[in-house]
Amino acid sequence: MRRMKKINTPHHETPRHDSRDSPTHRQSPVTRAANQREVAHSGQRELSAKASREASFRISVMASSADEPLPALLLFRVREIDFHAALRERYRVLDFYTSGEALPAFLAAAAAAADPPRAALIVGGGTPARVDAAFLDAVPSLRFVFNTGAGMDHIDLAECARRGVAVANSGTVYSTDVADHAVGVLLDVLRRVSAAQRFLRRGLWPLQGDYHPLGTKVGGKRVGIIGLGNIGMLIAKRLQAFGCAISYNSRKPKESVSYKYFATVHDLASESDVLVVACALSKETRHVVNRDVLDALGKDGVVINIGRGPIIHEAELVAALREGRIAGAGLDVFEKEPKVPAELFSMDNVVLTPHVAVFTTESRSDLRDVAIGNLEAFFAGKPLLTPVLPRSWLVEQSVA
């Protein structure tokens, strides 16, 4: 059994689709060789207990990497250089994207190999790979799936549970960045920051005088949050500091929370000035923000979506904006990314961002840590760091 190796955590900027090889904390071969010599000779010296453990750990790792092949890992799809390199250091990476094969052929080949993969790492949000019955049938060796995305709608959790496949995700790694983005977009829509930018870029300030129309005050706005999970709670806490009044809708009321609860999204919208979509996408939430809800929000209302595009009925939203039945929108997600309804491009009262709420350099670094931490825990037979379906639970329960 391989022991856990220390995870290196570079915090520098990593362009997400940069093809240059960027520096990492990986040891150069020269340094690695020097360390090996140092450890080999250190038996002569008096070592502290800790140094002794470290030395023996290093020796065992080197020994194990000499004797045992790296465990296989199915990969869908990691583009960041550092992350990919960190995975290749530890695992035999079977990369779907570089395989050039169709998914069924790729999975069949992986399953037929001498050491078929027991773990898979899925990058959510736009991946073509659905982890469903067909997927799991194709790779019966699979016992663990790590999903990097905040959303889990492409993973059939029931099927995974039925087969005893553990699932972990990114936990709360993204939550503050998504909450910050939601608040930033809300401020931008209400105070017309990006719109003013366009005005200035066109050189209109000297020509037309002050920018109009005026924005609207943030304080005192009634903000209705759909989904009060980690992200929703962080949004609420931030907006409270601006003097907003917070209410929410979720499947059930949350006990330790003092915000007003609404049992339906429609009722929440009718008592809100700003509606924030912060829930997961599921059968129940698909198109839950529909014409009825938008009309309840009303012509001074603003919608912010940092959840998933299909939670809002996009065509109805565009129509409501076109007809002035709501006042504005801030959208980071869309029904058919990367396609965005072109009609929105000419609207000054909308802010559009290309699904970036999670993408800061800091959270990418944290994500690497959490992904590798979970994979290492799985391969070491230890509890997962951020389980969605914990292995122990699957073992203990007889899952229907």
Added chain:
Amino acid sequence: MASAATGAAKPGLLLLRRTDATFTAALRARFRVLDFYASGEPLRAFLTAAAAEPDPPRAALVVAGGAILVDAAFLDAVPSLGCVVTTGAGVDHVDLAQCAGRGVVVAGAGEIYSVDVADHAVGLLIGVLRRLAAADRYVRAGLWPAQGDYRLTSKLSGKRVGIIGLGSIGSQIAKRLQAFGCAVSYHSRAPKASVPYRYFPDVHALAADSDALIVACALNDATRRIVGRRVLDALGPDGVLVNIARGGNVDEQELVAALQDGRIAGAGLDVFQNEPHVPPELRDMDNAVLTAHEAVFTEESRADLQELMIGNLEAFFAGKPLLTPVLRP
């Protein structure tokens, strides 16, 4: 109202500010308005004519921003003036010493703007760290399907933010940033009692210890160009600057150079040295978020402000203390 109580003619009011129809009507209902912008006359001639009237005006409502300066020349031209009401968040266009010397009381906007300006400051900060306007441009230009995902940006939560000036605006900014888990420090002339933020007597040291620097102080001789080359260098290549105070608080040329050279990471600016002119180099930068001196302007604050101006004028004419007096620093 003075006119209703005494039956006398309405008190004269110099109006040196553009107003909307509703507000003009509200003023005319209470005062005999001498409207500078409607007169079309040059300022000096307008003031001299007003001073020559049989019942010369004792109060003036003056636009902020520096287009009109209430200085010795202005006050000399209308010796009847006893009260100046101004509407800006800043009063750098009013010579407070000259007014005090002549017994002219000055009313400002009080804290009416503080919350809106603070909101705008945080909006600019998130905007520059998370590149919201640039990402929005990316989408509108159709680049998402064409070029793929947008670049990584920079986290706000937990960053160290230094605020220059911890008055009512600076305090409101600090309160908001605490909700993001930011570590807030500040610089001002003297430390403020019982605030939970770390005080820096030296603005360079504040910049060196900050990931983001927010300028929220008044413009006066001590703070003119308080952010110059040294402070920008101390802020460093990962640092961002937000200015919602006055263009004059920042050395604009140095700022543009620092951005061009990558010596700081970005800037969010609502004010400029020579409004409405914005350095063209800034307009094209993805890491500069620019707004047109509108941090104070919301629909709600405009209404609040109009009420406040009338309240101050009525207090003056009734011989009562001003609602929001500006005192000499």
